[in-house]
Amino acid sequence: MADVAAPAYRIIPIIPALKPGAMEGKGPFVANEKINEALGFPGKMAENWQETHDAVIAKMGELLGKYRSLKVYMDACVHCGACSDKCHYFIGTQDPKNMPVARQDLMRSVYRRYFTLPGKLFPALVGARDLTREVLDEWYNYFNQCSECRRCSVFCPYGIDTAEVTMAAREILDSVGYGQKYSNEIIGKVHKIGNNLGLPAPALIDTLEGLEEDVKDATGIDVRFPIDVKGAEVLLITPSADFFAEPHIDSLIGYAKVFHATGTSWTLSSMSSEAGNFGMFIGNYDQLRTIAMRIRQAALELGVKRIVVGECGHAWRVAYSFWNTLTGVGDGADANDRFAQMLQKQLDHRYKQPAHICEFTWDMIQDERLSFDKSKNDKHIITFHDSCNVARGSRMGDFAGGQFEIPRNIIKAVANNYVEMRDGTTREQTFCCGGGGGLLTDDLMDLRVKGALPRMEVLQQVVDGHGVNFMATICAICKAQFTKVMPIYGFDRRMVGGVHQLVSNAIILGDK
Amino acid sequence: MSLLFAILFYAATLLFVVGLFQRIRTYANTPAPLKIPTTPAPITTGGVVLRMTREVVFFESLFKANLWTWAMSIMFHGSLLLVALRHLRYFTDPVWGWVAMIQPFGTYAGFTMLAGLGGLWARRLFVERIRYISTLSDHLMLVLLMGIAASGLMMKFITHTDVVAVKGFFLGWLHLSIQPLPAEAILAFHLLSVVALLAIFPFSKLLHAPGIFFSPTRNQTDNPREKRHLSAWAAKMESEN
Numbered sequence A: 001m002a003d004v005a006a007p008a009y010r011i012i013p014i015i016p017a018l019k020p021g022a023m024e025g026k027g028p029f030v031a032n033e034k035i036n037e038a039l040g041f042p043g044k045m046a047e048n049w050q051e052t053h054d055a056v057i058a059k060m061g062e063l064l065g066k067y068r069s070l071k072v073y074m075d076a077c078v079h080c081g082a083c084s085d086k087c088h089y090f091i092g093t094q095d096p097k098n099m100p101v102a103r104q105d106l107m108r109s110v111y112r113r114y115f116t117l118p119g120k121l122f123p124a125l126v127g128a129r130d131l132t133r134e135v136l137d138e139w140y141n142y143f144n145q146c147s148e149c150r151r152c153s154v155f156c157p158y159g160i161d162t163a164e165v166t167m168a169a170r171e172i173l174d175s176v177g178y179g180q181k182y183s184n185e186i187i188g189k190v191h192k193i194g195n196n197l198g199l200p201a202p203a204l205i206d207t208l209e210g211l212e213e214d215v216k217d218a219t220g221i222d223v224r225f226p227i228d229v230k231g232a233e234v235l236l237i238t239p240s241a242d243f244f245a246e247p248h249i250d251s252l253i254g255y256a257k258v259f260h261a262t263g264t265s266w267t268l269s270s271m272s273s274e275a276g277n278f279g280m281f282i283g284n285y286d287q288l289r290t291i292a293m294r295i296r297q298a299a300l301e302l303g304v305k306r307i308v309v310g311e312c313g314h315a316w317r318v319a320y321s322f323w324n325t326l327t328g329v330g331d332g333a334d335a336n337d338r339f340a341q342m343l344q345k346q347l348d349h350r351y352k353q354p355a356h357i358c359e360f361t362w363d364m365i366q367d368e369r370l371s372f373d374k375s376k377n378d379k380h381i382i383t384f385h386d387s388c389n390v391a392r393g394s395r396m397g398d399f400a401g402g403q404f405e406i407p408r409n410i411i412k413a414v415a416n417n418y419v420e421m422r423d424g425t426t427r428e429q430t431f432c433c434g435g436g437g438g439l440l441t442d443d444l445m446d447l448r449v450k451g452a453l454p455r456m457e458v459l460q461q462v463v464d465g466h467g468v469n470f471m472a473t474i475c476a477i478c479k480a481q482f483t484k485v486m487p488i489y490g491f492d493r494r495m496v497g498g499v500h501q502l503v504s505n506a507i508i509l510g511d512k
Numbered sequence B: 001m002s003l004l005f006a007i008l009f010y011a012a013t014l015l016f017v018v019g020l021f022q023r024i025r026t027y028a029n030t031p032a033p034l035k036i037p038t039t040p041a042p043i044t045t046g047g048v049v050l051r052m053t054r055e056v057v058f059f060e061s062l063f064k065a066n067l068w069t070w071a072m073s074i075m076f077h078g079s080l081l082l083v084a085l086r087h088l089r090y091f092t093d094p095v096w097g098w099v100a101m102i103q104p105f106g107t108y109a110g111f112t113m114l115a116g117l118g119g120l121w122a123r124r125l126f127v128e129r130i131r132y133i134s135t136l137s138d139h140l141m142l143v144l145l146m147g148i149a150a151s152g153l154m155m156k157f158i159t160h161t162d163v164v165a166v167k168g169f170f171l172g173w174l175h176l177s178i179q180p181l182p183a184e185a186i187l188a189f190h191l192l193s194v195v196a197l198l199a200i201f202p203f204s205k206l207l208h209a210p211g212i213f214f215s216p217t218r219n220q221t222d223n224p225r226e227k228r229h230l231s232a233w234a235a236k237m238e239s240e241n
Helices: A033-038 A049-066 A068-076 A088-093 A100-115 A117-121 A133-143 A151-155 A162-175 A181-192 A201-219 A248-261 A285-302 A313-327 A338-344 A357-366 A388-393 A402-414 A442-451 A453-466 A476-489 A499-506 B002-029 B045-058 B060-065 B067-090 B097-101 B103-126 B128-133 B136-159 B163-174 B185-203 B205-214 B232-239
Strands: A234-237 A306-309 A382-384 A470-473 A496-498
Touching: A033 A181, A049 A068, A049 A100, A049 A133, A049 A162, A068 A100, A068 A162, A068 B002, A068 B205, A088 A442, A088 A453, A100 A117, A100 A133, A100 A162, A100 B128, A117 B185, A133 A162, A151 A162, A151 A388, A151 B060, A181 A285, A201 A248, A234 A248, A234 A285, A248 A357, A248 A476, A248 A496, A248 A499, A285 A313, A285 A338, A285 B232, A306 A313, A306 A357, A313 A388, A313 A476, A357 A402, A357 A499, A382 A402, A388 A402, A402 A499, A442 A453, A442 A476, A453 A476, A470 A476, A470 A499, A476 A496, A496 A499, B002 B163, B002 B185, B002 B205, B045 B060, B045 B205, B060 B067, B067 B097, B067 B103, B067 B136, B067 B163, B097 B103, B103 B128, B103 B136, B136 B185, B136 B205, B185 B205
Parallel strands: A234 A306, A382 A470, A470 A496
Antiparallel strands: none
16 A cells, blocks of 8 residues: 555646556456356466467357447447547556557457458458467456446447446456456355355344444434345345445445335345445356346345345446346336246336435435435535446436436435536546446555546545535445545545435434 | 459449448347446437437537547548539439539538548547557558548549549449440549448448447437346346246
8 A cells, every 4th residue: 555656636637648558567366266166267277378268269259249239349449539538547547558449459459360351361450469378468457457437438439338348358357267356256255145245144133233223322213224024115235335334334324214214114135235246347147147136036035015226336237227137126027028027026116126225315305205404414515426337327217317416416405515526527427436347456556546536636626616525426336445545645535425424414313 | 444443343342232231230130138328328219319310420429529539520421421422423314403413512522521531640640649549450541531532632623534434434334334434543543442442341440330320338228127128148047047
């Protein structure tokens, strides 16, 4: 940590000069045999390079046949450079291989060589490369410098999404035993224990009991934190950081208070106590699906009518965009789709399935079932950081862009002082916190600090201009990343918190 | 020479049509297993059509990304369209009314096409990060297009090719009857460049033209909660349960 320094702010929005090779290196820690084998991947790379080489090309061919996104994106790029100054990692590190187009070309150069005619005939002309061990190492290094935040896809004239290419690269790397330690270890924990942090059920129950006491001490009111309650109306699925990390836990208390104040019966599940799904980060459909299936199973066993997801960015993307596909949590399955119908018949379709906790709370606010003392948040001058996976990969409410409006509406309903950050860095153009996509690991601290640069610059502007002292966000990774990285930029780590932390501060409980 | 050009054009056209068709078929047949529209995305099919139209006609995303690149690309693509339509007069007899009407616009579009391409190439040559991401073929393709535009303009304004004969050749070509083509170096260069462009189209980055219509981040409806979206290979996993 000591050797990590924050880069200097730019005069916005100057595009940095290139520093080729700035982030060359070995990449994050490689997953060991035990970790890989637990997920069904080869323990390590084959001794014989030719074997790995052939396996990589075969896997690439397989993915090109399974994913239209990859197939089209390998062909369609014209190197126009629209994305070239859009990635927070490029801005922060100045390494040209962190320009989305260049990152993708690490794979595209191999694609051209093995899958296109000009690449086979005239490799030098079209920038095609043989797959060598060095190329694969380069993949490992640079595809682990992408947080899959999709900011580049907003600006690409063809909608080319680097996240899709990164996911494919990571899946290929995993398939030959060259996986990343942090993500694969976490996936192992969720399979084995039920959540990413490895909190066993007794510890979880203990934590929740402690929370009930804390809230009772603070408010004098018995707010429950129920777990494994059969027949509850709502199943809450939240990132496991919410159970113990600061400031995440304050949002968990907020959710509980909202359920309490509206008289909603709810429950957590000890078997499925995690919303995060790192299967997406490694691009592996099977892992993505297996992890999501736990939620289906919990919902069926507990017999709940609604499924609500807590403050977690990529979890909400997976829940909103993929759960219906993966597990049937949602609506609109064919009548003969027995797998999905089994669950969809149980769910109450007067409500969105699944719903985000912000949708839940905002509905309750609109129905006037919650009341607030906004002055309780007067010590805060608040801004909102749109989390990348919510902003660009999911929605809330009934209208396009609901994911931007609803959290802001909640903040304005519970607090008096709200300031917006500079245009072009919020909503669908938001910058990633710098720690998403399976990069929230200490061995990537240098990258994380540099990746946070654009957000820090803009935050500094509202701090200087408006005295902002609280940045609300709805993502566990944003919260964890910012609390660690912001002190390096000279901010107080307590500036970061959840939207439901603000709800929790202002909500009036009582007998209503 | 007339016979050679006729054969080249038949071959290139065949390559273009078959190659492109085959490529589009591959895109269409490759499944899109997950919903991945980049939001805020339209929640209805009509909205998707509107979004795609804005992308294809106005280059909406590029406009958001970089005003200079947008301006030069719009200038190039718009001009190319006008120029191409203007050339319909070589393939129709009598010339359709609207084709006759756009002739002057199409002529001057040759200049704006050249200017747009020149701007795009200058960007590739002089902007550090764009130079970094450019391959040799990126440069060559711009040179090829600039060559086509420049040689076309030269024939119009400097050397004055016998356009009646050229039209005779292409009308004949359409009906499989080979007519004489004026023996001029500049015309030969112009036509050879067009043959090259047709031939490389299905094997190059020019596939961005059909590709955009198949880009899931742009062509998908944002309704995953309302409608279950399942690809065939993913559905098989459920029967295995």
